[in-house]
Amino acid sequence: MLVIAVATLLVVSSLSSASPTPLSPSTLPQRRSASVINFQRNTVQADNKVFNAEAARKERLRVKGKYGTINDRVQAASHSTKRALKTVAEPFDIKTKRAGKEGKDPLINVFDSIDVLYYGPLSVGTPPQKTNVDFDTGSSDLVVPMSNCRGGCTGPLINSSKSTTFKGTRTFFSIKYQDESGANGTVATDAVTVAGLTVAKQAFGAVNVEFGGFSGPNAGLLGLGFPDNAVSNSKPFFTNLVESGGLASNLFSFFMSRGGVDGSELCIGCVNSDKFSGDIDYHSIDPSATGGVQLYWNIPLWSFL
């Protein structure tokens, strides 16, 4: 079973960074979140394709017993969410995709005791210069390290002088993630391509310093969260693709391998049926944890247990 969250415009599978810590009033983009309620994942996820719902239900009871009560209000919300689900899920069907664009890219799973992040290729400029980014569903900005980087960048770096379509601004860009890593620079626009899909004037943080262990095997980061969480106050890459109206389906999906093995993939405008078996399970996203403003791909846990 593949878990897919459904919104009016956007659909996504599998969150790569949940929001386990309390949100501060000025919500920080989230990434590499570390506090976890310890599900015994091996039983819940019998192999890396099949979700074991019965084991998940048992696990939910075990966690509930260990971490306290789920109050009546939550139970009530659970039931109303379940009722709401059918009506939200029905209008969307993967099989009814339009004639339109879609694209896949293989991702590399960075494994260091845990599956830390998934990164893959991205290109910037005219002609395109290649770099790579950590694909992050918990933040909403594109961060690109530039060739004038004076600290912390591993690269590959993008040289704006070599692009005929690059437009810089004087607007300061500064992002800091929950793990205290971040980057500073200015807001710029240029052509950006991922999985063969191009946004001609994509805004991003053209950064000249990265800190707190921001870059590692990945050079930059592409946030796949919602526009209201963008510190650059500009539209995220996926939002621009959706608004262009050219995608086969307004969704993206990930296949995330475990333990650093090959085969991870990002599919934009598509779901790769070679990567899972069984039916797709749809869940409404719920902004109530962030004051009713949709910042993250939040799914209430009780919605799928």
Ligand SMILES: *[C@@H]1O[C@H](CO)[C@@H](O)[C@H](O)[C@H]1NC(C)=O
């Ligand atoms: C960027 O490209 C320009 C034009 O080709 C070149 O003169 C400059 O040295 C490059 N900058 C860096 C830091 O590589």
Ligand SMILES: *[C@@H]1O[C@H](CO)[C@@H](O)[C@H](O)[C@H]1NC(C)=O
């Ligand atoms: C990044 O910018 C912030 C201001 O938003 C500043 O406090 C911080 O010192 C800067 N970090 C670096 C490494 O330049």
